Amino acid sequence: MTTTTTTGTLAPEGRGADKGRQPARTSLPEPMLDLVRIRKDFVLGGGLVGRITGTRRVFQALRDVSLSVRKGEIVSLVGESGSGKSTLAQVAVRLLDVDGGDVAYRGEGVTHRKGKALKPFREKVQMVFQDTGSSFNPRKTIGRALDETLRLRGVPRDRRQPLSVALLERVGLGDFVRKRYPHQLSGGQRQRAAIARSLAMNPEFLVADEPVASLDVSLQAQIVNLLIRLRDELGLTLLFISHDLALVSQISNRVAVMYAGRIVEEGPPDTVLKHPAHPYTRALIDAIPKGLDGRRRGLARRDGVKPDRSLPSAGCRFAPRCPLAMAICRDVEPASVTITQGHRTECHLVDEAKGYPPQQRPTR
Numbered sequence: 001m002t003t004t005t006t007t008g009t010l011a012p013e014g015r016g017a018d019k020g021r022q023p024a025r026t027s028l029p030e031p032m033l034d035l036v037r038i039r040k041d042f043v044l045g046g047g048l049v050g051r052i053t054g055t056r057r058v059f060q061a062l063r064d065v066s067l068s069v070r071k072g073e074i075v076s077l078v079g080e081s082g083s084g085k086s087t088l089a090q091v092a093v094r095l096l097d098v099d100g101g102d103v104a105y106r107g108e109g110v111t112h113r114k115g116k117a118l119k120p121f122r123e124k125v126q127m128v129f130q131d132t133g134s135s136f137n138p139r140k141t142i143g144r145a146l147d148e149t150l151r152l153r154g155v156p157r158d159r160r161q162p163l164s165v166a167l168l169e170r171v172g173l174g175d176f177v178r179k180r181y182p183h184q185l186s187g188g189q190r191q192r193a194a195i196a197r198s199l200a201m202n203p204e205f206l207v208a209d210e211p212v213a214s215l216d217v218s219l220q221a222q223i224v225n226l227l228i229r230l231r232d233e234l235g236l237t238l239l240f241i242s243h244d245l246a247l248v249s250q251i252s253n254r255v256a257v258m259y260a261g262r263i264v265e266e267g268p269p270d271t272v273l274k275h276p277a278h279p280y281t282r283a284l285i286d287a288i289p290k291g292l293d294g295r296r297r298g299l300a301r302r303d304g305v306k307p308d309r310s311l312p313s314a315g316c317r318f319a320p321r322c323p324l325a326m327a328i329c330r331d332v333e334p335a336s337v338t339i340t341q342g343h344r345t346e347c348h349l350v351d352e353a354k355g356y357p358p359q360q361r362p363t364r
C-alpha cells in the first residue's frame, strides 16, 4: 500500500525503506539518455510584421544544457516556471528539434533522425504529461485508446484486450476503466490510465513532465510511488520533471536544478538539499514550506527581477536576483565547477579548490 504522511511526503511502501534510491553499485550502469550541450531558441515575432517593425527576438530557452541518465536511475529536473524543464523534456523525446547539441540514446545519436529511423527510439522512450485531460481524445474510451497504442506496437487484434486489462491492472486500475471516457475518471485515475498507455509501447525510458502537478498531495504520493514501483518491476529509467524540490529529492538518484535555460546545479538529492552550492538552489530550498505556518521564504523576495533571455548571455543569469552577486557575476558566465564527486554547480562563489562558498559551507 502507498502511504502518505500528513505533510504529503512519500512513505516507504512494501519492501525496502528507501524505494526511490537504487542500491549502491560497484560499476556504473549503462548510459541511456545523453543530452550534450543542447541549445534551443524560440523566435518571437518572427513573421513579416516582426521583420518590418524590428520586434523579432530570439528567446534562448536552453543554452548548452548537458545531462545524462543511466539505466534504472530516476533523474529529476527542478526549477521555477519558465526555466526550460518542459523544453528539455521535449528535446529528450525528440518532440522538438534542437538548434545545437546532440541527443543520444544508448550511445547512438538520434538528434537528426526522422520518420522511420526515429520509430524505434519513439517506442522505447515514452512521455507522460501533466495534463492528461487533453492528452486523451475525449471521444474515445480508455480501452480504445489503449487498443490503438497496442496496434501501433504491432500487437495482434485478439491480444489487445487482455493486454490492456493487464496494463490497467499494473497501474492499479480495474478493467471497468476500459469502458470509461477520460472525463468519467478522476484526475488520479486518468494519470494512471495515461501511464498505462505509455507502458503499452513497452518502453525502457519514461519522461514524466510534471505528472503530479495537478493532483492533490495524497494522490501525488500515490502516482510517484507507482512510478517508482514500475521502475523496479519493469527496469524502467525515468527523467522526472517537477517544480517541487522537496518531492523530487525523495525519489531521485540525481537532481538537476534549472534556471533560465541552464542547469545551474546537479548532484545527489541529499547533497543538493543539505549543501546547496548555488544561491538559486538555496532560494528554492528556502521556498519549501516549513513548519506549521507553511510560509514560503526566500525566492518570493527576489521574484521581481528576471533575466532578459533574448539577449546574448553576459554573466550569470541569476545575478540580478542573487543576494551574493559580485561584479564578476554580471560580466562573466560561470563555468561548471565540481565540488565533490557527482556534485557540480555553475557559480563564481564556488571555488573548485576550496569547495563550498564561505557563505554556504555546511555546518555540522
Ligand SMILES: Nc1ncnc2c1ncn2[C@@H]1O[C@H](COP(=O)(O)OP(=O)(O)OP(=O)(O)O)[C@@H](O)[C@H]1O
Binding pocket: 042, 043, 044, 059, 061, 079, 080, 081, 082, 083, 084, 085, 086, 087, 088, 243
Ligand atoms: N513554442 C514556444 N515559443 C516561444 N516560447 C516558448 C515556446 N515554448 C516555450 N517557450 C518559452 O520557453 C521558456 C521555457 O518554457 P518551458 O515550458 O520549457 O519552461 P518550464 O520550466 O517547463 O515551465 P513550466 O513549469 O511553467 O512548464 C518559457 O519562457 C516559455 O514561455
